[in-house]
Amino acid sequence: MSSGAVAIQALVGGSVHAALGASNAVVAAILKGAPIVAVGSNTSRPGMVLWVQPEINQPDQLQGKTLAITRYGSTSDFVTRLILRKLGLEGKVEIRQFGGVVEADVGFRARQAEGRVASQAPGPQAKKLVDAAELGIPFSMNLLAVSNDFYKRAPKSVERILMSYIEGIAGLRTRKQQALEVLGKYMGRRGGTAEMHYEFVTKYLNAVPRIEPTAVDTILEMVGHSGPVQTKLFDNSIIERLAKEGFVDRLYKGGKP
Structure with missing residues (x-):
């Protein structure tokens, strides 16, 4: 599924x-x-990472940008929102659903999104920005x-x-x-x-x-x-x-x- x-x-x-x-x-x-x-x-604990495009160096650069998820209500959606809340970016970033894991990864690689929360790097250009497991959230x-x-x-x-x-x-x-x-x-x-x-x-x-x-x-x-x-x-x-x-x-x- x-x-x-x-x-x-x-x-x-x-x-x-x-x-x-x-x-x-x-x-x-x-x-x-x-x-x-x-x-x-x-x-x-949330075993996912906020991966970003190479030009993103700090969280505040994501303001007004797009993050890719699989579907609304999915784990990637939920952890994305957890991270954004922790970073003070809740409501300041667009969350776009792509339909599935592979589709969201492809969307990131095609630069249709500046970031993607996933357990694995969504593409060779992906850069780790935040490890959700290190945010202290059970x-x-x-x-x-x-x-x-x-x-x-x-x-x-x-x-x-x-x-x-x-x-x-x-x-x-x-x-x-x-x-x-x-x-x-x-x-x-x-x-x-x-x-x-x-x-x-x-x-x-x-x-x-x-x-x-x-x-x-x-x-x-x-x-x-x-x-x-x-x-x-x-x-x-x-x-x-x-x-x-x-x-x-x-x-x-x-x-x-």
Whole structure:
């Protein structure tokens, strides 16, 4: 799917039972009454960078300029707005959607935008201006969400989905050569080297995909929600049990899951 927001739309619409998608889209959907719940998170900080064209040297030069995102409501949109708020540029920069990750990268390379917030450099000319992870903002980039009905009917299936995700991250971290081959095959359209994508995985993706309450608080603030939440946003119970039972530790010690 072209973006995290689209994945969550598919989940809410019933096309899929589970989806890893934009955290803000998950929270916003639940707040609006969507019968879904988050059961895992891939990060606890924003693993994205504000990349700019070579002539941009400082943040204030972006005033009146354009930043490329995939879609409104996506992770790239949300983190872009987080960075702009932190830099004091909120409302002073145009945010333009291009439709998908590849399309937004192409738009940046074609100089249709002066900046692009992404996990990887959107083009060979891209210059790193701000690393969002260094801004001290607790944030989950993507949440693994499931429909309430699916969780109720098939909790073991939800558990297996989480176990498979955890095993995948462990495999990336502990079998580097194989991981580089897989990343090279499936991330080729993004550009860059497999080593560059691997660096992102090992730097930002959590071994234990626990959802941190402070990260959810950041999302609630950005979507404009204040006051108590009347519905359940996330459930860490499966993750906590798997960690307690030693499932994650065994993966990194080379033992049987």
